[in-house]
Amino acid sequence: MSFAPNANIAKHLLPGDIEVIQTEVERHMQAVLDALVIDTNHDHNTQGTAKRIAKMYVREVFAGRFEAAPEVTECQNDSGLDAVYSLGPIAVRSACAHHLVPVTGRIWVGVLPGDKLIGISKFVRLANWILSRPHLQEEATLMLADELEGRLKPKGLAVVLKAQHQCMVWRGVRETGTIMTTSIMRGAFRDSKAMRTEFMAQIKD
Template identity: 50%
Template sequence: MNPSDSDAGTPVSVKIRERILAARKRFNANDNIAEFIQPGELELLLDEVEGKMKGVLSSLVIDTDNDHNTDETARRVAKMYLKEVFQGRYVKAPAITEFPNAEHLNELMIVGPITVRSACSHHFCPILGKIWIGVLPNEHTNVIGLSKYARLAEWVMGRPQIQEEAVVQLADLIQRKTQPDGLAIVMEASHFCMSWRGVKDMDSKMINSVMRGSFLKDANLRREFLSLIPQKG
C-alpha cells in the first residue's frame, strides 16, 4: 500500500512519530529513525518540510513570490536537510562488509584525518572538522576496509549533533562492528555557532576524544596513538 493511500490528510511526520512512540524509542536530533520510515515516506516528508519552510520564509517577511532568488528556497532547504546534511537521521547505516582477522593482526592502526561535516543541534550551524581513529585489533576482531571508517563517520555526523555525543556514537558503532581490544577517536572541529554568530570567534576549535579498552588502560599505547596524529590546527 502506498503510504499516501492510508490515513489521508494525516501529515507523514505524525505517522512516523506515532510509530516511534509506540515502539518506546527516542527521536532526539542525533538519533537515527530510518526503521520507522516506510517506502515512499521520505519524499512525502520532503514535501511537508518544504511547506513548513515556506511558512518560515513568510514569517521572515521574504517575498518568495516575487524574489527570484528565494522562490525555490523552501524546496532547496527541505532537500538539503533530508537528503544531505541530516541524511544520517533518515537512512539506515551503510552496509559494511566485515572480514575475519585471518593474519591475527595486533598492531596499532590509525585512520585519518577523516573530514567530517555536521551541524550543531542548538543552532543548526555547520560543524566542520577532522577525525582520527585508532584501532588495536585482536585475533577475534572483524576487519573492515579503510574507506568504511569514513562512511560510518559520515553517517553518524550527518544529523544535528553535539560534538561530545557524536564521537561517542561513532565509537559505539565502530566497537560493535569490529570488536577490537582498543579503540581511540580524536575529533577536532570548527563550530560556526561560534564563528558565524554569537562571539564570532574565527579561531576557536573544539578537540575531544574517546578512549576504549586498551587505550583507556595503557598510557603508553595512548601516548603512541596521540604522538602519531599529525599536528592539528
C-alpha cells in the same frame, strides 16, 4: 512519533515517507521565510529556496537520520594482526543541534584489532553516516565509538574529533579560530598511557 535529533530513524520509515517528510519541511520552511517578511513570490533569489532547503536537510546534511547504515563487510583477523593501526583525518560535516548551523571537522581513529577487521573506506562511510545529523560534538564522538566498537570488538579503540562550530563563528562570540576536540579511549588505549601517547603523537596537525 518523535525522535532525538541525532537518532537514525530508517527502520521506522515506510516507502514514500522520505518524500512526505521533505514536502513537510518545504511547507514549514516556506512559512519561516514568510514570517521573516521575505517576498519569495517576487524575489527571484528566494523563489524555490524552501524547496532547496528541504532537499538539503533531508537528502544531504541530515541524511544520516533517514538512511540505513552503510553496508560494512567484516572479515576475520585470520593473520592474527596485533598491532595498532590508525587512520585519518576523515573530513566530516555535521550541524549543531542548538542552531542547525554547520560543524566541520576531522576524525582520527586508532584500532588495536580483535578478531574482526573492516576496510579502511568503511570507517569513512560510518563516520559520515553518524555525523550527518544534528549533534552535540561530544555525543557524535561517543556514537561513532559505540558503532565501531560494536562492529569490530577491538582490543583497543581511540576516536578523536576536532571541529569548528559555526554557532561560534557566524553568530554569538564570532570567534574564528576556536577548535573543539573530543576523544574517546577504550580498551588498550584507555589502559596504556604509552599507547595513548603514541596515537596522539600520530594525529598532531
